[in-house]
Amino acid sequence: MTSTVVINKAAPTRTVKYGSMSRDRTWALRWSYFFLTLFAIFSLVPPLYMLITSLKTSAEISAATNPWWVFHPTLSNYVGLLTSNQFLTFFRNSAFVSIFVVTITMLISVPAAFALSRMRFWGSATLATGVFLTYLIPDTLLFLPLFKMFAVFDDWTGIQLINHWYVLLLLYPTLTVPFCTWIMIGYFASIPKELDEAAIIDGASWFQTLTRIFIPVALPGIIAATIFAFTVSWAQFLYPLVFTTSTDQLVLPVGIITSLIKGDVFNWGQIMTGALLGAAPPLIIYAFLMDYYIAGLTAGATKG
Amino acid sequence: MADVTLRKVIKRYDEVEAVRGIDLDIADHEFVVLVGPSGCGKSTTLRMIAGLEDITDGDIMIGGDVVNDVPPKDRDIAMVFQNYALYPHMTVAENMSFGLRLKHFPKAEIKTRVDEAARMLDIVELVDRKPKQLSGGQRQRVAMGRAIVRHPKVFLFDEPLSNLDAKLRVQMRIEIKKVHQKVRTTTVYVTHDQVEAMTLADRVVVMNHGRIEQIGTPNDLYHNPATRFVAGFIGSPAMNFVPCRLEDVAGKLHIRLTDRIAFALPPSRAARYRGVARNEKLLLGLRPEHVAEAKPHPEPGVEAFDAVLDVTEPMGMETLIYFTLEGAQICGRVNPNAGARDGGPLRLAVDLNNMHLLNEGTGAVI
Numbered sequence: 001m002t003s004t005v006v007i008n009k010a011a012p013t014r015t016v017k018y019g020s021m022s023r024d025r026t027w028a029l030r031w032s033y034f035f036l037t038l039f040a041i042f043s044l045v046p047p048l049y050m051l052i053t054s055l056k057t058s059a060e061i062s063a064a065t066n067p068w069w070v071f072h073p074t075l076s077n078y079v080g081l082l083t084s085n086q087f088l089t090f091f092r093n094s095a096f097v098s099i100f101v102v103t104i105t106m107l108i109s110v111p112a113a114f115a116l117s118r119m120r121f122w123g124s125a126t127l128a129t130g131v132f133l134t135y136l137i138p139d140t141l142l143f144l145p146l147f148k149m150f151a152v153f154d155d156w157t158g159i160q161l162i163n164h165w166y167v168l169l170l171l172y173p174t175l176t177v178p179f180c181t182w183i184m185i186g187y188f189a190s191i192p193k194e195l196d197e198a199a200i201i202d203g204a205s206w207f208q209t210l211t212r213i214f215i216p217v218a219l220p221g222i223i224a225a226t227i228f229a230f231t232v233s234w235a236q237f238l239y240p241l242v243f244t245t246s247t248d249q250l251v252l253p254v255g256i257i258t259s260l261i262k263g264d265v266f267n268w269g270q271i272m273t274g275a276l277l278g279a280a281p282p283l284i285i286y287a288f289l290m291d292y293y294i295a296g297l298t299a300g301a302t303k304g
Numbered sequence: 305m306a307d308v309t310l311r312k313v314i315k316r317y318d319e320v321e322a323v324r325g326i327d328l329d330i331a332d333h334e335f336v337v338l339v340g341p342s343g344c345g346k347s348t349t350l351r352m353i354a355g356l357e358d359i360t361d362g363d364i365m366i367g368g369d370v371v372n373d374v375p376p377k378d379r380d381i382a383m384v385f386q387n388y389a390l391y392p393h394m395t396v397a398e399n400m401s402f403g404l405r406l407k408h409f410p411k412a413e414i415k416t417r418v419d420e421a422a423r424m425l426d427i428v429e430l431v432d433r434k435p436k437q438l439s440g441g442q443r444q445r446v447a448m449g450r451a452i453v454r455h456p457k458v459f460l461f462d463e464p465l466s467n468l469d470a471k472l473r474v475q476m477r478i479e480i481k482k483v484h485q486k487v488r489t490t491t492v493y494v495t496h497d498q499v500e501a502m503t504l505a506d507r508v509v510v511m512n513h514g515r516i517e518q519i520g521t522p523n524d525l526y527h528n529p530a531t532r533f534v535a536g537f538i539g540s541p542a543m544n545f546v547p548c549r550l551e552d553v554a555g556k557l558h559i560r561l562t563d564r565i566a567f568a569l570p571p572s573r574a575a576r577y578r579g580v581a582r583n584e585k586l587l588l589g590l591r592p593e594h595v596a597e598a599k600p601h602p603e604p605g606v607e608a609f610d611a612v613l614d615v616t617e618p619m620g621m622e623t624l625i626y627f628t629l630e631g632a633q634i635c636g637r638v639n640p641n642a643g644a645r646d647g648g649p650l651r652l653a654v655d656l657n658n659m660h661l662l663n664e665g666t667g668a669v670i
Contacts, residue, residue, distance in 0.1 A: 194389035197356055202403035202450070203377035212402075216393040 001076030032104055054078070054273040055096065061268050077262055077273040080289070087274065089248055090255030094234060095281070096252050097251055101170050102234040105176040108217045112177075114210045118196060128185055135178035146171065150243070165249045168240060172233045179232075180225035185219030188214060223289050250277045306367030306380075307332045307455040307492060308353060311471050315514075321382030322348045324514035325362070333486050333524065335491045339501035340537070342513035349511070350494045354460050354461065355379050367457055373450035382451035383460040388443045388449075390435040397422075397431040400449045420583075421449040424483060448480070452487060459484075460547045461493040475504055484596055498538050502526070510534045513543060527658075532587070532667035535660060541592050541624065544634045547664065548588040550580055558654075559588060562630050570605035570656055577661055582670060589669070592624065595636030597644075598653040605657040616644045 019040075053061060055073045065071060081087045116128040150167065154160050161167040191214060199209045215222065240254045250258065256274040260267045315323040323345040330336045338346040350355040353364060355376035363370050368378040371379050382403075390399050397418050404414045420427045425445040435443055436512070444464060451459055464480070465473045481504055482493055495501055501508045502522040510517040510525065516531045522538075529535035535543045549560050557574040559567040569577065580586070598608040614633075617624040618640060625636045625644050636652060638644050661670045 176556060192389065194385040194387055197354075198383070198385060198389040198391075198450075199402075200356070201354060201376045201383050202454075203406045204402075205377075208406065213391055217391075286653065289344065 001228055004249055011287070023150065025234055032098055035064055047279070050272040050276050053268060056269055058267065058269055065180060066131065077269040078277075081270055081273050081277065088254070090250055090252045090259075091277075093250060093255075094252040094278070096230045097165060097168045098230055098233040098281075100166075101172040101176060102229045103227040104169060104173050105180050106226065109177050109180040109211065110215065110222065112181045113188055114206075116181070116187040117185045121204070128182075131178050132182045135175070135182065139236075140177060142174065143238055146174075147242060162243055163245050163249055165244060165251065168233075168236075168242050168251070171239045172236060175236070176229040176232050180229055184218065184221055184229070187218040193216055220235070227286065227289060230285060231282055234278075307334075307365075307376075308492065309363075309365040310349070310448060311363040311365070313349070313352060313364060314360045315345070315352060316359060316360040322514055323352070326511075326514065326516055328509060328519070328594065330490060330492060333488045334492055334507060335493065335504060335506045337493045337501040337507075338360060338461070338503035338509045338511055339495055339498055339502065342479040342496060344511040345514040346494045346496075346511045350460055350462055350492060352456060353382050353458070353492060354381055371593050379669060381458040381460055382456040383462065384444075384447045384451050384455045384457075384464045386463040388435075388447045388467075390443055392435050395432050395434055396427065396438070396449075398444050399446055400431075400453050401433065403454050410607070415432060416456070418449075421452040424452065425449050425479070428547055433545055435547070440468050441476060444468065444476060448483065452483065452511060455489075457490065457507055457600055459491040459493075461491065461495075463495055464493075466495070466497070473500075480504060504550045508632075510537060512537075520583060525597040528669075529589075529660065530669055532589075532662050532669070535589050535662070538659050544590045544592065544595065544632065544636075545587045545662070546569070546590070546632050547630050549584065549588050550577060550582050551588065552582070559661075560660075565609050565629075567654070567656060569605040573605075573656060573659065573661075575578035577670060586670075587662040587664050590634075591658065591661055592635045592637045593652065594655040594658045595625075596653060596655070597638040598651040602653055603655075603657075606655050608653040610649060611652050612649050613644055613647065616646055625652075657665075 004161055010078070033154050050069075052068060052070055053078050057072065057074055060070075060072055101276065109148045112131070116124055118133070127243075147162070150162050154162065161170070195213060195217070199213050204212065236251075237251060237253045240251045244254065246257065252274070256271060256278065260271045260274065305403060308328075310326050310328040313323060313326045314321065326345075326349060338349060340346050341346050348357060351368075352359050354370065359372055364372060366379055366381070380440075380557070389398075391402065394402065400418050400421060400605055401414045404417065409417075411431065418431065419428075422431055425448060427442060427449065430442060430446070435446065438446065440653070444467075447464070461480075465476050468476060477500060480493075491498075492513075493504060496514070502525075505518060508522055508525050509519050512533050518525060518529070518534045525534060525538045529538060532545070536545070546561050548559050551558050551560050553568070557569045558566045558575065559569055601607060611627045611629070611634075613625050613627050615626045617626075621641070622637045623640050623642070623644050625638055627634055627636075638652075642650065644650050661669060662668065
């Protein structure tokens with residue numbers, strides 16, 4: 001009984017490098033910074049080019065000089081746009097549409113998500129998946145049947161919605177509601193079940209549970225959904241291009257294109273200025289809401 | 305405050321029957337603990353009393369009124385959850401007063417009640433903090449405070465201490481008992497910890513597989529268990545079970561454990577077990593404290609034998625010993641000075657005056 005058992009364990013044969021954890025971490029950080037810098041350059045160059053171009057006159061833009069330098073800076077593009085009634089109308093239409101769409105979206109998707117995540121009813125799981133699937137249908141497919149629907153609606157009722165900015169209030173939610181509902185379902189699902197049970201025992205109705213417990217606790221999720229809804233409605237291009245044509249009904253993205261490109265004449269200076277000015281509101285809203293967008297608001301509700 | 309009555313309560317989830325017909329009467333002011341292993345239906349029973357689960361069949365009455373279809377908020381109950389379930393965005397005071405504010409109580413009344421509960425639970429200085437700034441024990445106090453301020457008919461506790469560490473658990477256990485002594489609200493408390501059940505309860509309800517195994521005071525369950533399950537579940541270390549059978553030797557009833565070991569039964573026990581069939585497969589149930597070192601002058605009914613110990617566990621005030629008898633591991637409690645050591649021999653004595661005899665097939669205590 002002197003057989004020797006050789007157990008070949010792979011782990012001990014490897015040389016152990018002490019402190020390798022922090023070395024790994026250092027390298028991981030270096031690579032992160034490298035790619036983050038690359039990404040930052042990649043995404044910041046276009047807006048920078050827009051800013052440079054917006055400070056030039058049309059003559060300087062078409063001149064064969066260094067496109068990355070402004071030799072005769074001018075604010076004429078900015079003054080021109082901000083004093084033009086047309087541009088201000090586009091801006092106002094965009095603001096109205098976005099604010100209303102965000103409001104409508106939130107009024108629909110927050111209660112919908114609450115119902116789908118908390119009230120177990122027949123088909124609720126299927127419905128939740130269905131909501132998300134509708135988001136996957138691209139708007140490039142939807143705009144033709146939607147246009148036809150509004151045309152038929154006009155024929156039947158005599159109410160003309162096409163070519164009014166408020167038609168967009170019906171169209172954009174088809175994009176924003178499914179996605180926001182989906183985000184909110186995820187946030188509500190992360191709230192422990194005992195929290196609504198405690199509220200119910202404390203005497204809260206479903207509606208009170210939603211308004212007094214769920215909305216405050218899921219605020220980061222609601223802000224994320226708001227940002228999404230605002231971005232989608234501010235930047236949407238296809239629907240306003242198709243459904244609105246009169247100059248006074250246009251929103252910013254379409255308005256800039258249709259009013260500043262005249263035939264084959266591109267007013268590049270003003271186009272860049274308009275695009276930059278148009279990007280300002282979402283930026284401001286992000287900066288403002290990001291302060292509130294902090295995860296972990298449920299900390300302390302339960303053990304952990 | 306009110307009494308709670310369950311009549312043939314059944315809960316069925318699709319195919320699974322979680323609670324299989326429970327009858328239970330809980331008197332006003334009583335502290336009743338539902339105890340059992342996980343999946344025994346104790347939490348489901350509590351949630352049915354709370355109204356968080358529908359009942360499939362039967363009746364639940366609170367204060368004499370059938371509440372089967374009454375929503376939780378109208379049952380006038382308060383519940384403390386295992387994971388506290390505090391509202392994270394509210395301060396301690398807001399958490400405690402949430403229910404009262406929903407019912408539009410006057411501000412002064414709310415303040416009085418919150419102050420009173422905070423004082424009772426010793427959390428006065430915490431009322432302006434958010435839950436995330438509190439420790440586990442403090443959160444559990446707030447959860448209890450939220451229940452107390454409501455002045456409900458019934459308190460329901462769903463394993464409130466299982467998230468706390470051992471030391472804090474003992475402390476909060478005493479705290480809960482103190483609160484109950486002060487407010488005297490009818491309480492139903494669910495736990496899987498038999499020590500918690502024994503220490504807190506006026507009466508303990510032992511549940512297993514969706515049924516009630518036995519209801520009784522802690523001492524009653526400890527000394528007179530009705531079934532093998534209760535006998536094994538209540539008490540720590542658990543009761544020992546040794547296969548045995550009865551036989552008559554010279555006209556006296558004996559209990560035979562092994563070929564070598566048989567004891568004459570004391571007269572009171574012999575009278576009780578006289579009718580048991582001699583070939584019946586039986587189990588001898590002995591609490592560890594009734595397996596001790598042999599004394600020079602044993603009392604009647606205490607029988608000595610020799611054993612070789614497997615393992616000893618010195619606990620300070622006593623030493624737990626483990627040895628094997630007929631394939632069954634036996635635990636005993638001996639004096640630390642009795643000379644018990646791992647692998648060593650020891651002369652032990654069993655106190656047959658406190659023995660239990662169980663039918664091995666049915667598990668019933670004879």
